[in-house]
Amino acid sequence: MDDALVIGGTRFIGRHLVDELLEHGYDVTIFNRGSHENPFADDDRVRRIEGDRTNDSALEAAAIEAEPDAVFDCVAYYPKDVQAATRIFENCEAYVFVSSGAAYGREEIPKREDATPLADCSPEQAVDDSGATYGPRKAEGDRAVFAAAERGVRSMAVRPCIVYGPHDYTERLDFWIDRVNRFDRVVVPGDGTNVWHRAYVEDVASALRIVAERGEAGEAxxxxxxxxxxxxxxxxxxxxxxxxxxxxxxxxxxxxxxxDIEPADYVLYREYPHVLATGKLAGLGWESTPIDEAMARSVGDHLESDRDGSEHEPDRESEERVLGILDTL
Known part of the structure; x- marks a missing residue:
């Protein structure tokens, strides 16, 4: 495969994916609405096509213009988006859908691709745009990938857990980096042993490329x-x-x-552990970045940015009241 089309490609996962593909010799086209600054505007190795991925006609036009070998769908949030894309790109060598670890419908440790059931998705959930339906919508997108594979499309899904790293516009990890950077004492909900599996963004990018190159059709x-x-x-x-x-x-x-804080108010806190098995991906030759190295890059990027995670709760004033109570015990 030589030509890649990245649907999205300018913000976070897609941005790192474009870098990954360029490093491995791909000719890259990105397809998006142009709602966000294009970090590749001055890079003549990256071509951009403007359009709305929810508009099937625009997506069909992009397919004709880009003639991709591999398609990476970073911004498919509704099942109908995946259904349309797997039809439009059915003759490509690979279609890879960015799904989510939230697609699983049962709490298990760990959640395994071929054992843990996916969440159900009702017709109403499939078109809803709330956070509560995100997992079910991704699960239904996975099922669209599997159905396409049964029709002969080489379609696959990649399920990241919480993604972190440079250019993370969600600012979830930035909340905690800012806390540690500014305060000697940091409040953590529970007993500190909570586990919410995370994925370094560059590793997600390499996973997407490797799955396109080596993955099996109809697999997640x-x-x-x-x-x-x-x-x-x-x-x-x-x-x-x-x-x-x-x-x-x-x-x-x-x-x-x-x-007036609840444990769930804290970003990256989850009462029940969320852990994904990653052996299936590792079997394709994928490796993850050592966690201290990934954190070094994440912290370095945070310090160079204006992100502070302040959009997330709780605020420090509320925590000071908690600390005051704890100091009297």
Whole structure:
């Protein structure tokens, strides 16, 4: 395969994917609406086609113009998007859908591609745009991938867990980096052992390329760091990269209530562990970046950016009330 079409390609996963493809000798075209700044505007190796991926006619026109060997669908959020794309690109050598670890419908440790069932998706959920239906919509997108493979399309799905790294516009990890960078004491909900599997963004990009090149039609592949880190350990990794120390102050629901905070208010906190098995992807030759190296790049990018995670709850003033209560115990 020589020519790749990235649907999306300018913000986060897609941006790193374009870099990954260029490093491996692909000619790359990106297809998007132009709603965000194009980091490849001055790179003559990357061609851009403007259009709305939810408009089938625009997507068909992009297919004719780009003539891709491989298609990477980074912004398919509704099942109908995947159904249309697998039809339009049915003659390509590879179609890879960016799904999600949220597509799983049962809590298991770990969640396995060929064993853990997907979430159900009702017709109403399939067209809903709320966060509550994100997982079901991705699951239905996976089923569209499987159905296309049965028709002879070489279509695959990649399921990342929480993605982090440079250019992360969600600012989820930035919230915690900012806390460690500014405060000696950082409140962590629960006992600090909570695990929400994460995936370094460059590893997600390499996974997408490897699945396109080596994956089997009709298969899904989980992607996540090969070494898990608890939330408390994550703060330690951040502190190491900032060359500082941090006191992790754990707080249960009763203590957090002093600041009108619930444990679930904290970004990257999940009461039940979310862990994805990644052996199937590793079997294709994929490897993950060492976690300290991934954190070093993430922290470095945070310091060079204006991201601080302040859009996420809770605010520091509320935490100070919690710390005050804990100091009296």
């Amino acid at each position: 592949y989980n992607v996540g760091d090969r070494r898990l880190a608890t939330l408390e350990e994550t703060l330690g990794l951040i502190a190491d990269q900032l060359d500082t120390t941090v006191e992790v102050v754990t707080a249960g629901p009763r203590e957090l209530a002093a600041g």
